[in-house]
Amino acid sequence: MSLLSLALVALYASLALAVQPIKVQGSNFVNSVTGDRLQIIGVAYQPGGSAGFKPDSGIDPLSNGTECLRDAAIMQSLGVNAIRVYNVDPDLNHDMCASIFNDVGIYMIIDVNSPLGGESLVPGEQLEGSYNAGYLNHIFSVVEAFHNYNNVLGFFSGNEDMNDVPSGGPVPPYIRSVTRDLKNYIAKNSPRVIPVGYSAADVRDILADSWAYLSCDIDGNDNDMSRIDFFGLNSYSWCGSQATFESSQYNVLVDQFSKTTVPVFFSEYGCNKVLPRVFDEVQALYGSEMTGVMSGGLVYEYYEEVSNNFGLVWVYDNGTAELRTDYDNLQKQFNKLDSKALQSGNSTATKLTSPKCDASLISSTSFNNTFDIPSIPRGGQKLIDNGIPKPNNGKIVPVTDTKVTQNVYDSSGKLMTNLVIKPLPNDQSNNPSGTDSSGTGTGSATSPTSTKGAAGQLNVPATAAAAAAALLIYNIIF
Numbered sequence: 001m002s003l004l005s006l007a008l009v010a011l012y013a014s015l016a017l018a019v020q021p022i023k024v025q026g027s028n029f030v031n032s033v034t035g036d037r038l039q040i041i042g043v044a045y046q047p048g049g050s051a052g053f054k055p056d057s058g059i060d061p062l063s064n065g066t067e068c069l070r071d072a073a074i075m076q077s078l079g080v081n082a083i084r085v086y087n088v089d090p091d092l093n094h095d096m097c098a099s100i101f102n103d104v105g106i107y108m109i110i111d112v113n114s115p116l117g118g119e120s121l122v123p124g125e126q127l128e129g130s131y132n133a134g135y136l137n138h139i140f141s142v143v144e145a146f147h148n149y150n151n152v153l154g155f156f157s158g159n160e161d162m163n164d165v166p167s168g169g170p171v172p173p174y175i176r177s178v179t180r181d182l183k184n185y186i187a188k189n190s191p192r193v194i195p196v197g198y199s200a201a202d203v204r205d206i207l208a209d210s211w212a213y214l215s216c217d218i219d220g221n222d223n224d225m226s227r228i229d230f231f232g233l234n235s236y237s238w239c240g241s242q243a244t245f246e247s248s249q250y251n252v253l254v255d256q257f258s259k260t261t262v263p264v265f266f267s268e269y270g271c272n273k274v275l276p277r278v279f280d281e282v283q284a285l286y287g288s289e290m291t292g293v294m295s296g297g298l299v300y301e302y303y304e305e306v307s308n309n310f311g312l313v314w315v316y317d318n319g320t321a322e323l324r325t326d327y328d329n330l331q332k333q334f335n336k337l338d339s340k341a342l343q344s345g346n347s348t349a350t351k352l353t354s355p356k357c358d359a360s361l362i363s364s365t366s367f368n369n370t371f372d373i374p375s376i377p378r379g380g381q382k383l384i385d386n387g388i389p390k391p392n393n394g395k396i397v398p399v400t401d402t403k404v405t406q407n408v409y410d411s412s413g414k415l416m417t418n419l420v421i422k423p424l425p426n427d428q429s430n431n432p433s434g435t436d437s438s439g440t441g442t443g444s445a446t447s448p449t450s451t452k453g454a455a456g457q458l459n460v461p462a463t464a465a466a467a468a469a470a471l472l473i474y475n476i477i478f
Contacts, residue, residue, distance in 0.1 A: 018103045018424050019151045024195050024229045026352065027260045029153070029295055034427050038107075038153075039286065039342040040265050040296030041334060041432070042082030043075065043312065049305040050115055055089040062088060062108075065096030070321060070404045071302065072100045073421045074313060078327065079334040079432030081343075082107040082153060084267065084298045087114045090141035095397045098149040103399050103423040105430035107153040109267075109298075110146055111199075112139040112182065121161060121174055131174055133379035137388055139178070140185050144391035147190040154195035154230060156267070157182055168206040168367040172213045176373045179214070180226035181380060187225075189387045197230035199267040202237065204249075208256055209367040215262050216357040218371050226373055227354060231260070232267025234300075238281035240274030245284050254293050261354045266297025272309045276325045282333035286342060296342075299330060319406040323437060328411050331436055339431035399423070414441025 020033040029038040046052065047061050054060070062068065062085060075083070083101065085108060088094070101108060113120035119138045122130035139157075146152045157179045162171050175198055182196045200210050211231050217224045238248035245251055257264045266285065270277060284290060285297055304311020304324060312327040355361060359369035376384075404419040416437070424430065 018426060019105055019107060019429055020427050021150050021192055022107065022153045022195070023193070024263060027263055027293075027295075029230070029263050031427065031429075036344045037342075038081070038295070038429065039291065040082045040107075040153075040298065041286075041337075041339070041342075042080050042084065042107075042109075042296070042298040043078075044086070044268060044298050044301040045071070045083040045303075046086045046301065047071075047303050047315065049303070050087065051305075052303075053087040053089075053114065055091070055116070058092060060087060060089045060092055060094075061085050062094040062097035063092045065100065066405065067319065068097035068100045069401065069421060070319070070406050070408065070419075071313075072104050072106065073404050073419050074321065074323070074327075074408065075106060075302070076104045076421060076430055077433065077435075077437050078312070078331050079339070079430065081105060081429040081431060082109060082296075082298065083302070084109045084111070084156075086111045086159070088142060088145070089114075090138070090145040091392055092145075093392075094145065094149075094394050096399070098146070098151065098394060099397045099399050100421065102149065102151040102396055104421050105424040105428050107151045107429065108146075108149070109153050109156065110142065111156040111159055112142040113156075113158065114138070121158070121171075121178070123161065123167060123171065127170055127174060128374075131177065131374065132377045133383065136181055136377065136380045136383055139182060140189075140383055140388045141391065143182065143185055143190065143194075144388060145394050147186065147192070147194060148393055148395050150396065152194060154197055155182060156199050156232065157196050157228075159199040159267075160201040160234065162203070162206060162210055163201040164203060165205050165364075165366055168209060168364065170368070172210070172368045173371075173373040175214060176218075176226040176371075177376070179228055180373070181376055181384070183225045183229075185384050188384055195229035197228045197232060197262070199232035199234060202233060202235045206364060206367055207233070209362050209364050211257065211260070211264070212355075212361040213357075213368065213371075215260070215354065216361055216371075217354040218357045218373075220356040222354050224354075228262060230263040230265070230295075231257075232265055234268035235266050236269065236271040236300075238269070238284070239271035241278050241280055242274075243280065245289065248281065248284075250281075250284055250290065254290055257293050259352060260293065261352045263295040264293065265295040268300040269297045270299045270301075270310065275309055277329060279326075279330045279333045282330070283336065286337050291342065320408070321406065322409040322413070323411045325411050328436065331432070334432040335434050335436065337432055343429065343431065410437060410441040412441065416441045 022029050023032045158175050214228045314322040357371040362369040402420045408416045
């Protein structure tokens with residue numbers, strides 16, 4: 001190896017801690033080294049949707065370094081500092097993807113559950129049976145696979161498990177139990193404390209009770225391991241340029257969470273009932289009326305899938321990507337933000353003591369108001385005490401390739417040349433740059449089918465059944 005090559009390797013190795021771990025301090029996310037507050041400016045990242053999660057084929061969203069490099073460059077230009085990843089296989093190697101996102105100052109929030117059998121809680125009559133040692137082995141495996149990456153901001157113990165009023169009865173105690181087990185496993189087996197939270201459906205009849213139930217303290221000593229460290233909300237109530245702070249009921253959310261003792265943020269947002277999306281809610285979310293209570297949010301979603309009109313970027317089957325108008329509009333909104341002020345804001349606000357769990361915290365007569373949560377399943381405590389067998393531990397590795405090799409087109413169809421990631425110095429997270437990507441391509445517009453993969457978009461489902469399933473999910477949400 002030449003001296004130049006050795007120097008480059010040393011350079012990139014020195015950048016391996018491009019972001020510092022995030023900790024929870026009261027109701028804020030805080031950089032554990034600088035003490036700066038972190039406002040999440042992020043996107044949901046699930047290439048191909050559920051169809052793109054193929055553990056049997058060695059594929060999950062963070063398994064392909066070439067694709068992650070392309071997407072990290074696009075996201076760095078967009079201005080995001082965090083992604084949410086829904087489905088991961090803990091047996092795969094995620095080192096390159098995690099290291100790429102780390103180098104460009106992008107944090108990762110990882111869901112521990114998956115759609116595969118035995119890897120999530122099953123609602124209804126199977127709820128108790130699905131909470132077993134095999135399930136715990138899976139979610140603990142996810143912790144093992146990701147806990148060495150400094151840019152893992154946190155884990156979601158559940159996503160929309162309480163998605164209607166009836167589910168507010170049996171499900172909440174199990175969410176607290178899973179949260180407890182994850183936090184105990186992290187405390188025993190992880191080199192650092194990593195926050196664990198929950199992502200809630202925007203079911204207004206039980207939203208306040210979900211937050212109150214999960215964030216109170218059963219033991220009364222403000223150190224309850226079953227208490228969530230943060231609360232995410234999947235909210236699509238702001239729709240189009242005619243929406244306002246009041247019509248979207250953002251004001252209601254601010255009032256509701258005004259005394260939160262944990263960080264609260266939008267774990268999904270971006271209504272698509274009015275197209276193209278203009279993302280006016282960005283200015284409200286990061287404005288003075290909300291930042292005192294909320295910690296930002298994640299736009300749903302990065303990839304366009306099944307023509308659902310939620311995506312910011314088309315990705316074709318040959319790896320080519322094309323920015324959509326929604327990407328341009330979101331970037332323009334992000335570029336209006338005073339990101340330095342947001343990320344360096346006062347993080348020393350008085351920490352409110354978590355209320356002791358009590359039936360009086362619950363307003364709905366149909367929501368669970370008891371706090372006798374299930375004990376850990378047989379065999380689960382042994383996993384915590386000894387660690388899971390043969391864990392697949394990830395690690396940050398040097399990122400020596402910075403240039404994107406696939407073709408990327410702007411929203412007008414022009415090829416974007418010299419697209420690269422730009423590694424950041426230690427302690428820095430990514431922020432909007434103030435520069436728009438629209439119109440940065442070169443040459444004339446081209447036909448997607450002639451240059452970007454005649455087989456169509458990567459995310460088009462292979463079967464009519466997959467399309468029907470996607471439509472069903474869409475109808476459930478809206």
